[in-house]
Amino acid sequence: MQEYSYASDKEINKSLLKDVLGMPKWWLAAFGSLLLVWLTGMGAYGWELNQGMGVTGVNRPVYWGFYITNFVFWIGISHAGIMVSAILRLTQAEWRRPVTRAAEVLTLFSLIAALTNIAFHVGRPWRLYWIGPYDFSRGIWPNIRSPFVWDPSAVGTYLIGSTLFVFIALIPDLAAARDRATGFPRKIYAVLSLGFRGTPRQWKLQAVAGILLSALVLPVFVSVHSIVSWDFAVSIGVEGWHSTIFAPYFIIGAIHSGVSAVAMLMALMVWLWKWDKYITPDHFDSIGRLLIIVATTWFFFFALEWIFALYTMESAEIALREWQIFKNPMGPLFLVFMITSYFIPVPAWLFKKVRRSPMGMFITTILVNVGMWLERFLIIVPSLQRRSPLEFDWGSYAPSIVEILLVTSTFAFVGMGVLLFAKVFPLVPIFDMKEGVRLRDEIQVGRRSVPATIRE
């Protein structure tokens, strides 16, 4: 049975703008706690900048550790937002309405968090501009054959595209905020809403822009994680990385972790902002069903990656896989990764009771993201750690406290970003919710009156 709330436009404005125009009691405490965690991380970053990369655990041959793992993880999370928003818009899925913006905002802050990991990872972040064609005085230009030049072009395109996507869809809601706000905030909303009045022309352009931008952002979304996977896959000298299946495998992994993060955010929106009127068990049910398909597709690609690696029976590849599964500390981590990313959540989502429960979805999707973080770690570190021919350095990897603090700070950063956005802008699309109510009607089926959705 579908559950809908029939709220008037005035009620929708009031409930969705309440925390934008006012200050929820819990907000400052939540934001302050996250800020503290983030500042601790920034303190650690200051220490790293001052002392150099020696304060981290990375060293030859394991030169990529927690930061790159975390970079790939956040790029993955960032994929869900636009994927959920764009695909659901294109397919006109009704349940998209309350979740699209939160998903898009998660994309924005995850992307920024991912980029900060690159700044943490490079020894001299003040020279990051070398990836751009700027160095006129030396006459030496970026080597475009390197995936490290493809990466910023793809991530930059995705970040700019996602930001513009969010802004365009936000304009009507900024107008609603402008009409309710007073004083200085009203002036800010008036400028940001660009004088939007809600003429049929403006609404038509909004609808076309939603479809058009979704169609344009989706290929970018596919390219970004493909290119991130090529950071690994084009290295021919590292077993475990040089795989042709990496691009689709990374994309589906990103969707798995990202859609899970959206479900987690939906649960938080229900608990923190009390939006259970808009985000109902039906929405959790829908995203739970979607996750079963995504997780199983991801598992198929994971299995394929292993099958292709082992099929050739090459000793180096087999040695790596043995390292990943049977040796400490990778073996136990692999077990945790498998259990948390697939074998607990997917069987749980087969039960309607779990899918319709915010708590059930919250716990299972957190497990997925623990597993997916470990997945990236298990791809990156064991491949570098394994002793290979013509390699003169032996070494293991253990993250330092600086790395742990910085990785933790990125989670705090994304949390702060979403909280800050929700304080300034409506996190649930107001006009979309109103349209949903308007395009809905009751129809009689036998003796029962059930909700029907009218689609344009």
Added chain:
Amino acid sequence: MISSRSVIALFKDVDSAADALDAVRAGGFESDEYEILTGTPYPEGAFGEDEPKHGLYRYPLVGAACGFIMGLIITAGTQLAYPLVTGGKPILSVPPMSVIMYEGTMLGSIIFTVIGVIIESRLPRVFMGAYDTRVTEGYIGITVTTSEEKISKAEEILKKTKPEDLKRGWEQKDFD
């Protein structure tokens, strides 16, 4: 000097607003003189208005072309500016160039689409004109913006349709 004035009538339901729009049209006002304002999108033609025409689809194509050219200039230009022959291979390496040109193409089309949405929506609008904040609360506004001589007639027509509220909007003076 030509001056124009505007008036807005607010209605609670779609049928009354559609009737008011019919009355305005019957009163001899042209489509560029009246507007419907709503706080949420309605199906096209719900008020009997003309379908808005736009040229948005041109923008992403122009943007894609610009982005592609930029990508080509950056990738080919930087390689030709420092022509280092490696392993006897050609200076211009097309596969990696195509990655950056692809991103440039998509970035150009996205940026131009957004510019197109703003321009085609007739935004930014400095003067709000006849507007009422109740529009975003669910009221439907019918505005008529016309010459000073015809504004009283528009007001009379709208008054007869029994709106919830009727008020004069802004005044614009164009000097010629």
